[in-house]
Amino acid sequence: MVDDTLVISKLKEKAQRVFTLIKNGSPPYLEIPVRTLSNTIWDEKAKMLRLGDRKATRKFFDVGEARRFMQTLLVMSVIAQARREGDYPTIRDIYYTAKHTITYQDHEGKTQRENTFDEQSESDEVIEDIEVMTGLFREEMGVMFDAKGRIVGNMLVKSKEHTIDLSKLGVGAYAIPPNVNDIEIVKVEADYVLVVEKGAIFERLNNEEFWKKNNCILVTGKGQPDRGTRRMIRRLWEEFGLPVYILTDADPYGFYIYSVYKYGSISLSYESERLAVPEAKFLGVTISDIYTYRIPKRYIIKATERDLKRAQELMNYKWFQADIWKKELQLFLERQEKVEIEAFSGFGLKFLTETYIPEKIRKKKYIA
Amino acid sequence: MVDDTLVISKLKEKAQRVFTLIKNGSPPYLEIPVRTLSNTIWDEKAKMLRLGDRKATRKFFDVGEARRFMQTLLVMSVIAQARREGDYPTIRDIYYTAKHTITYQDHEGKTQRENTFDEQSESDEVIEDIEVMTGLFREEMGVMFDAKGRIVGNMLVKSKEHTIDLSKLGVGAYAIPPNVNDIEIVKVEADYVLVVEKGAIFERLNNEEFWKKNNCILVTGKGQPDRGTRRMIRRLWEEFGLPVYILTDADPYGFYIYSVYKYGSISLSYESERLAVPEAKFLGVTISDIYTYRIPKRYIIKATERDLKRAQELMNYKWFQADIWKKELQLFLERQEKVEIEAFSGFGLKFLTETYIPEKIRKKKYIA
Numbered sequence: 001m002v003d004d005t006l007v008i009s010k011l012k013e014k015a016q017r018v019f020t021l022i023k024n025g026s027p028p029y030l031e032i033p034v035r036t037l038s039n040t041i042w043d044e045k046a047k048m049l050r051l052g053d054r055k056a057t058r059k060f061f062d063v064g065e066a067r068r069f070m071q072t073l074l075v076m077s078v079i080a081q082a083r084r085e086g087d088y089p090t091i092r093d094i095y096y097t098a099k100h101t102i103t104y105q106d107h108e109g110k111t112q113r114e115n116t117f118d119e120q121s122e123s124d125e126v127i128e129d130i131e132v133m134t135g136l137f138r139e140e141m142g143v144m145f146d147a148k149g150r151i152v153g154n155m156l157v158k159s160k161e162h163t164i165d166l167s168k169l170g171v172g173a174y175a176i177p178p179n180v181n182d183i184e185i186v187k188v189e190a191d192y193v194l195v196v197e198k199g200a201i202f203e204r205l206n207n208e209e210f211w212k213k214n215n216c217i218l219v220t221g222k223g224q225p226d227r228g229t230r231r232m233i234r235r236l237w238e239e240f241g242l243p244v245y246i247l248t249d250a251d252p253y254g255f256y257i258y259s260v261y262k263y264g265s266i267s268l269s270y271e272s273e274r275l276a277v278p279e280a281k282f283l284g285v286t287i288s289d290i291y292t293y294r295i296p297k298r299y300i301i302k303a304t305e306r307d308l309k310r311a312q313e314l315m316n317y318k319w320f321q322a323d324i325w326k327k328e329l330q331l332f333l334e335r336q337e338k339v340e341i342e343a344f345s346g347f348g349l350k351f352l353t354e355t356y357i358p359e360k361i362r363k364k365k366y367i368a
Numbered sequence: 369m370v371d372d373t374l375v376i377s378k379l380k381e382k383a384q385r386v387f388t389l390i391k392n393g394s395p396p397y398l399e400i401p402v403r404t405l406s407n408t409i410w411d412e413k414a415k416m417l418r419l420g421d422r423k424a425t426r427k428f429f430d431v432g433e434a435r436r437f438m439q440t441l442l443v444m445s446v447i448a449q450a451r452r453e454g455d456y457p458t459i460r461d462i463y464y465t466a467k468h469t470i471t472y473q474d475h476e477g478k479t480q481r482e483n484t485f486d487e488q489s490e491s492d493e494v495i496e497d498i499e500v501m502t503g504l505f506r507e508e509m510g511v512m513f514d515a516k517g518r519i520v521g522n523m524l525v526k527s528k529e530h531t532i533d534l535s536k537l538g539v540g541a542y543a544i545p546p547n548v549n550d551i552e553i554v555k556v557e558a559d560y561v562l563v564v565e566k567g568a569i570f571e572r573l574n575n576e577e578f579w580k581k582n583n584c585i586l587v588t589g590k591g592q593p594d595r596g597t598r599r600m601i602r603r604l605w606e607e608f609g610l611p612v613y614i615l616t617d618a619d620p621y622g623f624y625i626y627s628v629y630k631y632g633s634i635s636l637s638y639e640s641e642r643l644a645v646p647e648a649k650f651l652g653v654t655i656s657d658i659y660t661y662r663i664p665k666r667y668i669i670k671a672t673e674r675d676l677k678r679a680q681e682l683m684n685y686k687w688f689q690a691d692i693w694k695k696e697l698q699l700f701l702e703r704q705e706k707v708e709i710e711a712f713s714g715f716g717l718k719f720l721t722e723t724y725i726p727e728k729i730r731k732k733k734y735i736a
Contacts, residue, residue: 081717082717085717085718086576087576087717087718088571088572088575088576089572089713089717090566090568090569090571090572090710091568092568092708092710092713093572093710093713093717094713095710096667096708096710096711096712096713096714097713097714097716097717099666099667099714100664100666100714101664101666115666142575144568144571144572144575145568145571146566146567146568146571146590147567147571148516148567150543157538157540158538159537159538159539159540160538160539161538162536162537162538164536164537164538164540168530168532169527169530169532169542169543170525170526170527170528170529170530170532170550170551171527171528171545171547171550171551172525172527172532172542172543172544172545172551173542173543173545174537174540174541174542174543175518175537175540175541175542175543176540177539177540177541177571177574177575178571179539179575182538182539183538183539183540198458198514199514199515199516200458200459200460200512200513200514201458203456203458203512203513203514203515203545203546204456204457204458204461204512206545207456207510207512207545207547208454208455208456222514296469298467298468298469298483299464299467340460340464342458342460342461342463342464343464344464345457345460345461345462345464345465346464346465346467346468348465349449349450349453349455349457349461349465350453350455
């Protein structure tokens with residue numbers, strides 16, 4: 001469960017500092033780690049994206065910062081109150097709860113009205129500020145969001161006193177919640193974790209009991225994964241030492257999704273240490289697979305301008321500088337061709353599950 | 369489980385007819401119910417959208433129909449083979465499996481090449497044709513797709529020999545699969561089904577154990593629902609007589625989502641009889657709620673051009689002709705304002721769960 005006492009005490013501590021400053025007659029401010037790209041560091045040794053050490057001082061007595069200062073304290077108080085009352089607001093609930101209109105008289109005595117928030121993006125940003133400031137993820141503070149992940153396999157989890165056997169869910173699966181720390185992973189009996197980009201492929205592999213036949217844990221994050229899915233995979237790797245293999249389409253978007261699982265994302269680099277899986281392996285589909293497996297021309301899709309631009313961007317990322325990735329991206333830019341995982345069905349419906357995946361793992365033909 | 373024998377025999381029967389025609393020297397054709405808007409009927413008595421009786425003859429000896437005729441037989445054979453071999457292809461797998469290049473010599477002796485399919489939309493359409501032709505849904509034929517739904521509550525289901533207690537999933541939930549007919553609903557102990565449009569609201573209500581406190585089944589289809597989610601809700605209503613309440617944002621998109629749960633959708637009207645819940649009730653948020661509950665101006669969002677256009681469309685649908693809906697849509701077009709469910713958080717985080725929802729149900733203040 002969310003540790004209400006911890007959340008409240010962390011928020012209180014930050015608020016207390018502001019209160020003390022005010023009491024002492026000093027200008028109040030908050031100190032918040034900077035979440036910009038320039039403060040995002042590629043940690044070569046740990047193999048992940050990290051937030052740098054730079055901090056910003058958010059001052060109340062600064063016309064440019066007063067609004068954001070006030071917004072931060074406001075959202076902190078909404079979160080603290082939710083913890084006191086056992087509520088689990090969504091990020092949008094927080095926006096509406098914190099949004100109100102302040103009426104005041106300006107220095108000329110004129111009545112002015114101003115909204116505390118005009119857009120949800122403002123409160124979302126502030127929630128992220130509070131995350132880096134307290135070192136607690138929003139989900140650890142009981143803040144909810146839409147979660148997409150699904151998982152099945154030979155493992156036992158425990159949550160709210162209930163033990164759930166993820167190998168006994170029939171054709172269904174376990175829907176991964178926002179806050180995976182509310183779940184205890186009791187036991188895992190599997191050789192590896194297979195992460196598939198696409199939800200439909202997950203349903204197929206689950207119906208075919210791929211995870212049972214191959215003794216693996218099957219997960220999907222449905223495209224760009226949410227934090228819950230990433231945290232779950234991270235924990236399977238961290239707590240149980242399972243190898244993690246990622247399977248996506250052969251295109252720059254698939255590659256980027258893989259890199260988010262492995263290294264973290266630029267916008268949320270402060271999360272990497274608890275969400276990234278630096279040892280995750282890219283099983284495929286690679287661009288060279290298109291030619292190695294001689295995928296017939298009719299299954300190959302022409303790259304779009306957007307694909308090419310994305311590939312160029314990846315080439316500039318420090319975490320895509322390995323020779324093998326340079327080669328892959330170069331090949332993509334040269335041939336301007338991509339394929340979907342499902343293209344393998346052209347070789348028969350069992351090719352993906354009985355040849356491609358097992359072979360890639362057995363022969364270690366992945367990108368490590 | 370998918371009834372392989374049934375699927376194969378239904379497909380075989382259709383194919384057999386074509387074969388007999390050929391053997392007798394008659395021009396081969398397939399008879400397929402027409403899935404156009406003009407053959408979509410609003411069944412006032414049954415309160416659902418239905419497919420009319422019109423059928424089209426798809427002839428092989430017709431230049432305009434030969435391609436689609438061939439595509440239909442091709443996809444039928446892919447599905448039949450998957451059933452014989454226990455495969456669960458996704459709709460995209462079917463596209464790739466059925467796609468190949470035919471090389472032939474035309475009447476002038478020139479070599480020609482043609483793809484059996486150029487776009488996935490072609491095979492998706494054909495799959496729908498096969499659904500109406502056989503009376504079997506794609507998921508009943510073992511065809512997979514991305515499924516989004518989540519469900520929790522006091523109920524027991526059984527699938528693949530396992531009994532799953534949907535009240536013992538902790539902070540997680542049961543991920544609804546594409547084919548809900550693979551699940552037996554063993555026992556339900558709940559007063560009603562609450563369907564929430566938004567995934568984030570589902571996570572919130574699940575964390576707060578709303579379903580436990582209010583003795584209901586909680587479901588989300590995450591926006592426009594997929595067939596699995598709809599089928600699950602339909603069965604809870606049909607097999608267990610549970611009232612179904614739908615909760616969406618107060619805007620034309622929310623209203624349309626409600627109407628899909630209740631009456632079915634235009635494009636898939638042949639599904640209504642097994643997916644629609646004609647007695648489903650719209651709990652809210654209505655446009656009049658904005659004014660009844662005096663939602664403060666700052667939470668109200670200005671309608672976009674698209675919203676207004678969508679509302680106009682709804683006004684023309686036969687299933688939105690009830691006086692109460694006319695009034696709601698008229699009010700929307702007049703005031704040009706909408707709100708999100710989360711706006712109620714402005715009244716405190718407990719307002720939605722402890723006041724709005726229970727009051728609407730108790731006082732029957734819903735749209736039936």
